[in-house]
Amino acid sequence: MFKKISTIILLSALGLSLSNPAAADATAEDFEVWGGIFSQGNFGFVNPQNPELKKFRWWMEGQGRFGNDATQFSQSLVRPGLGYAVTDKIVVWAGYAWAPTAEPLALKSGHPFNEHRIWEQITWADNFSFGRLSARSRFEQRFFDHNAPLPGANDVAHRFRQLVKLAVPLPQVNPNLSFIVQSELFIAMTTIDNNPGFISRGYDQNRAFVGLGYKINQYATVEMGYMNQFINRPHSRRPDQMMHNFVASLFLNF
Template sequence: MKYRSNQRLRWLVPAMLLSAPQLASAESLEDFQTWGNVTAVGSFGFIDPKFKSFRFWLEGQGRFGEDTSRLSQSMVRPALGYAINENASVWLGYAWIFTDRPFTGRRFDENRIWQQFLWTQKTALGTFTSRTRLEQRFAETGSDVGWRFRQFVKLSVPLDFAPDFSLVGWEEIFVRINKADWSGDDGFDQNRVFVGLGYNLNKEIRTEVGYMNQYIRRAEAPDRISHILSVNLFLNY
């Protein structure tokens, strides 16, 4: 059992690290940040069993930049969903985002409408998750609606020698579909890669803590690379 777990770790960590963007240049700006996230997902079955396929999503984030010295971004992201089966669900949600330095020179609020398809599957290696999301973004700094596509893939590999712990790796790619008057060029926007440890406190509560690398492409300013301590709490009801 220990040998099989070591084999999983042997390929997962290098794969995630090699997938991190290698686009840094002398002109890129780098920063150390700390991001905190709390996400609660559950079923409306507690109201009535006939509503068990209908889901809710409540998420809050705080992102601290400039060497974790200031609140640089905060987010509230609720949604309603429907479970197609035990593996797949579809979602429709809203998000409010406040953004400040170092992500922008002028602080602003952003509102989003978003849709996503979520797939979770148990595999021989661990739990695989795919999340495909489409966003319509409205910012007070411009009049255009910015459309953005996001693809997220994640693998959580349980540790045989410590059943409540798992090695977690994920990557998310962001692509701007159109060129809005406030969001820069269309095309590739950013990439995020995470490697860390997950811990199940019980069936409903899980934490994931680790390192995230965020690369942001900017058309009219130096690109950004952030080294992030990512702390996450997931509540599943």
């Protein structure tokens, strides 16, 4: 039991440390509130007599984020997708995302802007004696409108995201309760139109989350906790950003 607790604390500290820059010339901080619903399922309901249909998956999520000390709309996400289960642990996906964005990600002197994404990802999850470990590798092709901060002439960016998540059951407290720790690293793969002032190739951001999850029933789980988000802008006149986010999420699995 002591080893399990020590491992959890170590992973939490590691995740949070990865989200913080070793040094930054200027960092703007903000408190935000994020809420989201993440749902997925299979197409077995179309024909229950055909087990192959269960390998085909659907994905739909919606998020709302409120920044400037949670006083105004900052960003929302609508992300549909389709997938195929290669095994009972691995699923490949592809889809679209729409992300209308305002301050503090948009410039105060500018206007809200729209971002459209095409995304591809591989998800993996498995159960172990210590808990449930999952990972997600996602590629994104990002398209921006003319209101995006410091855009170039060709506003298309390619980004890689790697998420690792651990859920450790807490049966001593409640059989449906889990301790959650996760970290997601973002890597910008291109510099937009040779304009590093907007997006430059390399380390983009990290999101480290620590919280609790509660299994409501076989279909629904709610998670709440703290996320530390650091956005790196090494070649921009805009400062780096450090977000302190309260995050509440509902996960639905059908």
